[in-house]
Amino acid sequence: MGLKCCLGGTTFHTLKIAVIPSSSYSSTFRPLSKTLTLGPLLLPRLHKLSSLPQLLPRALSAAPAIQATPSPNPDERVVKLQWKAAIDFKWIRDNKAAVAANVKNRNSNANLELVLELYERMLNVQKEVERLRAERNVVANKMKGKLEPSERQKLIEEGKILKEGLATLEEDLIAVTDELQQEAQRIPNMTHPDVPVGGEDCSVLRKVVGSPRMFRFPIKDHVQLGKDLDLIEFDAAAEVSGSKFYYLKNEAVLLEMALINWTISEVTRRGFTPLITPEIVRSSVVEKCGFQPRGENTQVYSIEGSDQCLIGTAEIPVGGIHMDSILAESALPLKYVAYSHCFRTEAGAAGTATRGLYRVHQFSKVEMFILCRPEESDSYHEELIGIEEHLFSSLGFHFKTLDMASVDLGAPAYRKFDIEAWMPGLGRFGEISSASSCTDYQSRRLGIRYRPEASSSSSPKKGKGNLAPTQFVHTLNATACAVPRMMICLLENFQQDDGSVIIPEPLRPFTGGLEVITPKSR
């Protein structure tokens, strides 16, 4: 067929090889089957048949055009996607101006024009596939009747040509769909209207709590305090594991346990379900949460010889707990408080900000995570930052809450509140927590939906029987306690003239009554 020569042999061949094996098209494209053939059969039900043959040659001159388009990740272009996000392309197309402004405000490298171009292409190929399929059916139906041998032969030939054309087109459809996915996945979440537009310095102060403690003696930083009180061992860890690892020792161990216990009990009291999570997860789950487990500057440790990696935050395994499921509306909100160890390569991190416990490869963290109905995510975001503020003020920290600027938001976040606490030894504020609303960014990737109740009236067109169509939940995550940074605050803020450190009241029931860490007498 004439179309074939447009595909640009070698390039397409590479694509094709990458495409066919191990492909697991997620929900949107191949919900029912593992084979290539079944998938397209579903398409006629989803799209009206209309043929646009004149557009096809352009649409199918895919390979060279795509290759020539500049991309920041040229090497990853042909990598087969392991999963698909349920991205609402139609919405992106219909809200192009807003999406473009958002991409710009967030300093994202997403290529919106390319996404839209690929989307149009995909639609065209899809339609052409449907047209050819319809023709093939016509031919097949004709052959059911009594026919002259010559006429039958003609139909057989016709059918064969159609089949060949269809096979090529279907392959092309897959290639375009993959590329569209890949490009579209780089589009960041939309942004809450109140988010300040700009770089980090544009972040807006929401609240300041407490005031810096006055010291009448020369203060030490936590590294010095850790050494003097025999609480932290960096040197041995550097030999055994590498730099930025550490052992906690003596009272620091009790302090870590107390922080975790106290935090979990405070947060469970507010109706959160406690969890302890796996710390090794499939890379795909990491990706679906909006992190990049591969590449030069990844923060993610990968397990050799497997598709697994170590979690950088419990947000990942908690996000995954309801993956690919439809929740009952009555089950929402789901509120979790998860304790895990977190592992980060901290590739590229350097400088004084990385001193001591501030930036380390491994740490314990208690993380809050909420899955809720879309209309409630803003108020749960307020709830999460409220819990954080309560936790940190009951420990007596001096801190500020920031509404983070657009450029400082990770791709999944719709809005992010950071808390920076005063660390007198380091002589600056340091981030101790972060609360993000990810709206449906993660749920569209993780496939977490809910079915609204009693909605027979609203959209009967799409519903099956009385069931309302499913919707994606919103997800939110927030740090309740990142142990090492809490430890910095505790040691540096509550140090005394005699070198001891006072443990704040709320933690004492969890340290076996220990009230003060005093220097060892030797």
Place this chain on the structure above:
Amino acid sequence: MGLQCCLGGLKLVSSIPPSSYSSSILRPKTLTLALLLHRHQHSPTLPLPFIVRALSSPAIQTTPSSLPDEKFVKPQWKASIDFKWIRDDKVAMAANIENRNSSANLELVLELYEKMLTVQKEVELLRAERNVVANKMKGKLEPAERQKLIEEGKNIKEGLVSLEEDLLKLTDELQQEAQRIPNMSHPDVPVGGEDCSVVRKMVGSPQVFGFPVKDHLQLGRDLDLIDFDAAAEVSGSKFYYLKNAAVLLEMALVNWTIAQVMRRGFTPLTTPEIVRSSIVEKCGFQPRGENTQVYSIEGSDQCLIGTAEIPVGGIHMDSILAETSLPLKYVALSHCFRTEAGAAGTATRGLYRVHQFSKVEMFILCRPEESNSYHEELIRIEEDLFSSLGFHFKILDMASGDLGAPAYRKFDVEAWMPGLGRFGEISSASNCTDYQSRRLGIRYRPEAASTIPTKGKGNLAPPQFVHTLNATACAVPRMIVCLLENYQQEDGSVVIPEPLRPFMGGLEVIRPKSS
């Protein structure tokens, strides 16, 4: 030189990829130092006839080895193995290897050791000759005589270079083979396979139930405590989420255990869970290979720990401790990661065998003469802990065939798990004597040791290797199996044992959700 042709050029070259000789020893800097040290220890004698045999490396090649593919992997570090002792106690050594069903090849080790000694001597001989020549050249000489000496020196130098290379190769090979020799065994260790292990003690009696018992899987599901299904999707099989009261239970177990063990004078630690592979090896584990239990980090020489024994063992690596600082007693909390390659069957049901778990581990470094009594102390602590939780368990003196290479003696505790309907291992206490310390380089300097003046420098006694011991204080998932299965009630609830309640905010019973 004549010696060179004995090395069997091509074969040798092909069997030693150049890249494999990358570590310290081959580099001249270290080389000279190492050889200089040998000089002090061995008087130069000249068994020249032996050298030819010693260097006929094909003999080495044909010696059977159970690990043929790994033969020429360059060791990244060296254990301070006491070869002389191995040679002098050959009979005991051979019996021990047999008793422990070890694949170590003692004959090969001894053969390599003799070869190495011989080459060492020859190296020293040639070096002495070279010095003689060098000294002669310092004087005034006839040009012809000087030329002759230059030639002579050149020949000696060439011979020395190839001999030194050979020495390195032999030393490496010796290390590799000798590292496979297991620790010696305590005289009381029963000889034989697992069924020969001897019951030291039986504590408590099995709980009698007046209702059909559930296993911990069923209880975990009914009480909404454990989620295996979501973990299988997110992570893979044998992963799990702990949920609701199970989270409190884990934290209570960890907190209570650390408090109990700290009270006995142990220093609490939390440890790195990513460590260099070499540390894993030095502790006696195999981080590489088909059936390794160890997860490795991609693109690095690091792996995940399978037990806190590894980072705690490493904490005093390459150091000489003061005798007064001993014993060092640690109680370490870490998460542990194991591939569980090859594990299958009913024993792997539920929480019994999982890829990730929290564990509190005890670790002691002590003087050699004290390790047996600290081993008793460790098993006594375990016994105290498990009996105060009301478990029914037995303590076993594990048979020789069941000891890992580092262990001199091992006591296992197996507790009754009524839901699984069998005893299951919940802890293990091992005395590793100097097996790990010789690899990790952990020594101490005995005080007031003027008794051994010959080896000492000044008044200092020579350092000795410490003994290390490790013992599980609390492997959380198996404790949860015991707790759930033993303390289940007819109404489906589970009673929390008294000692844990203060650590669970007073929670006494885990009840089914009313939903």
